[in-house]
Amino acid sequence: MSIPPENKKYTLTFWEKIFIPEIVKGLKLTLEQLLAKKDTRQYPEERWTPPPSFRGRPVLAVEENGVERCVACGLCSRVCPALAIEVQAAETELEKERYPERFEINMLRCIFCGFCEEVCPEEAIIMSNHYELAFSTREDAIFGKERLLMSVEELRPRLNYLHSQY
Amino acid sequence: MIGTEILIALIKTAIVFLVVLTTVAYLVLAERRISAAIQNRIGPNRVGPFGMLQPIVDVVKLLLKEDIVPTAATKPMHTLAPIISITVALSTFAVIPFGRSIELFGHRIDLVIAGDINIGVLYLLALTSIGVYGITMSGWSSNNKYSLLGGLRSAAQMISYELSMGLSVLAVILIAGTLELPKIVEYQAGWKWFIFLQPVGFITFLVASFAETNRAPFDLPEAEPELVGGYHTEYSSFKFALFFLAEYAAMITASAVITTLYLGGWQVPYLEALGLSQGWETLIQVGAFALKVVFLLFFFIWVRWSVPRFRYDQLMNLGWKVMLPLALANLVVTALVVLTV
Numbered sequence: 125m126s127i128p129p130e131n132k133k134y135t136l137t138f139w140e141k142i143f144i145p146e147i148v149k150g151l152k153l154t155l156e157q158l159l160a161k162k163d164t165r166q167y168p169e170e171r172w173t174p175p176p177s178f179r180g181r182p183v184l185a186v187e188e189n190g191v192e193r194c195v196a197c198g199l200c201s202r203v204c205p206a207l208a209i210e211v212q213a214a215e216t217e218l219e220k221e222r223y224p225e226r227f228e229i230n231m232l233r234c235i236f237c238g239f240c241e242e243v244c245p246e247e248a249i250i251m252s253n254h255y256e257l258a259f260s261t262r263e264d265a266i267f268g269k270e271r272l273l274m275s276v277e278e279l280r281p282r283l284n285y286l287h288s289q290y
Numbered sequence: 291m292i293g294t295e296i297l298i299a300l301i302k303t304a305i306v307f308l309v310v311l312t313t314v315a316y317l318v319l320a321e322r323r324i325s326a327a328i329q330n331r332i333g334p335n336r337v338g339p340f341g342m343l344q345p346i347v348d349v350v351k352l353l354l355k356e357d358i359v360p361t362a363a364t365k366p367m368h369t370l371a372p373i374i375s376i377t378v379a380l381s382t383f384a385v386i387p388f389g390r391s392i393e394l395f396g397h398r399i400d401l402v403i404a405g406d407i408n409i410g411v412l413y414l415l416a417l418t419s420i421g422v423y424g425i426t427m428s429g430w431s432s433n434n435k436y437s438l439l440g441g442l443r444s445a446a447q448m449i450s451y452e453l454s455m456g457l458s459v460l461a462v463i464l465i466a467g468t469l470e471l472p473k474i475v476e477y478q479a480g481w482k483w484f485i486f487l488q489p490v491g492f493i494t495f496l497v498a499s500f501a502e503t504n505r506a507p508f509d510l511p512e513a514e515p516e517l518v519g520g521y522h523t524e525y526s527s528f529k530f531a532l533f534f535l536a537e538y539a540a541m542i543t544a545s546a547v548i549t550t551l552y553l554g555g556w557q558v559p560y561l562e563a564l565g566l567s568q569g570w571e572t573l574i575q576v577g578a579f580a581l582k583v584v585f586l587l588f589f590f591i592w593v594r595w596s597v598p599r600f601r602y603d604q605l606m607n608l609g610w611k612v613m614l615p616l617a618l619a620n621l622v623v624t625a626l627v628v629l630t631v
Contacts, residue, residue: 147597157327157328157330
C-alpha cells in the first residue's frame with residue numbers, strides 16, 4: 125500500500141492549455157508509423173510454413189517403397205475424442221500382415237488434438253503441417269485413404285520433433 | 291462573343307467537375323491506404339495495382355444496393371438532403387482560381403470558372419451556410435432519434451465554427467483589400483502568403499475547416515460508437531454514396547479554400563526568375579496548386595488518425611470560448627496594423 129500523494133491542484137501552463145505541442149507529438153508518432161515497415165503478410169503469395177511442433181491435418185505415412193505404415197490396428201479410431209476416424213482392416217501378403225482396406229477421417233469432426241498420432245504404435249498416422257483446408261460440400265470433407273497418404277520424407281521434420289520429445 | 295464565353299465556361303466546369311469527382315473517389319482510397327499505413331497494416335491493394343480500381347468497384351457496389359427509405363420518413367426531404375450536401379460541396383469550385391490566365395486559340399482564358407464575381411469570398415461563406423441544411427434535413431427526415439441528434443449536433447457545430455471562419459477570412463480581406471479570390475491570390479506574390487502574415491488566423495481557419503467538414507477530431511455527429519451513423523444512418527445505395535462523396539468533396543473544397551486564402555493559391559515564389567515560357571509557367575503553377583491541396587488533404591487524413599475525438603461540449607466550448615475570441619482579437623490587431631502601417 126503506497127501513501128497517496130497530497131491533493132495538489134495542478135494548473136496547466138499556457139502551452140499545455142492550447143494543447144498544440146501534444147498534437148504535434150501525436151502527429152509525429154503517426155508519421156513515424158506511416159513510414160515504418162508493415163507487419164502484414166500478403167497471403168496467397170506469401171504463405172506461412174508452420175514450425176515442426178505445429179499440429180496440422182492428420183496424414184498416413186508412406187515408406188519409400190510405396191507401402192503405407194498403417195497396420196489397421198484401430199487404436200487411433202478408438203482414442204479419437206471426436207470419433208472422426210473409421211478403419212476397416214484386411215489381410216495382406218506383406219510382412220506386416222494387416223493393412224487398412226478403408227481408412228476415413230471426417231475432417232469436419234477432427235479437432236486436431238493429435239491423440240491418434242500419440243497412440244499409434246507404428247508411427248503411421250502423423251499430424252502434418254498442412255493447414256489450408258477448405259471444402260465446398262460436406263461429402264468433400266470426408267478424406268479417404270488416397271487423400272490421407274503422405275511420404276515419410278515430407279514428414280521428416282515432424283518425425284524429428286516427435287523423436288526429440290519422447 | 292457571348293456564345294464562345296459560355297462554351298469556355300462550360301468546358302472549364304466540365305473539366306473541374308471531372309477532376310474533383312475523380313479526386314473524391316481516389317481520396318477515399320487514399321484515406322484507406324494512409325490510415326492503414328498509420329495503423330501498421332496495408333490498405334486495399336488487391337483490386338488493381340495498389341488498389342487503384344477500388345474506388346470504381348466501391349461506387350458500383352454502392353449503386354447496386356437496395357435503396358431503403360424508412361416508412362415514416364419525409365420522402366422529399368430525405369431525397370433532397372444529400373443532393374444539397376454534394377451540390378454545395380461542388381459549387382464552391384466556381385470561384386477558386388487554379389492558375390493565372392492563359393492564351394489559347396487567341397482567347398484569353400482565366401483559369402477560374404467564375405472568378406470575376408465581386409463577392410468571391412462571401413459566396414464561399416454563404417455556400418457553407420447552406421450546407422448546414424443538407425445535414426439538418428437528413429437528420430430530421432430520417433425519423434430516427436440517433437439521426438436527429440446527429441443532425442442537430444452537426445448543424446450546431448457547423449454554425450458555431452462558421453463564425454470564427456468568417457472572422458478569420460475578414461482579416462485576410464482587410465489586408466488584401468478585395469473580396470475577389472483571384473485578386474487575393476495575386477496579392478500573395480513572392481513570400482507574402484497569408485499564412486505568414488496571419489498565423490493566428492490560419493490556425494483558427496484551419497480548425498474551423500475541420501469542424502465545418504465534420505472531420506476528426508470534430509466528427510462526433512457521425513462517430514459510429516456514438517450515434518450509429520449519425521445523420522446518415524437511414525441512407526443506403528446512391529443517397530449514401532452521395533453523402534459519403536459529399537464529405538470528401540467538402541474536404542477537397544476546404545483544402546482548396548485554405549490553399550487559396552492562406553497558402554498563396556497557385557503562386558510559386560520567384561518562378562518569374564526562371565524565365566520560362568507562359569505555358570510552362572502556368573503548368574507549374576497549376577501543379578503547385580494541386581500539390582498544396584494534396585498536402586492539405588494528407589494533413590486532414592493524418593490528423594484524423596492521430597488526434598482523439600472531441601466530446602460535444604468540449605467542441606462547443608472550443609468554438610465559442612476559444613476560437614471566436616481568438617478570431618476577433620486577430621481581426622482587431624490586423625485592423626490596427628493595417629490602419630497604422
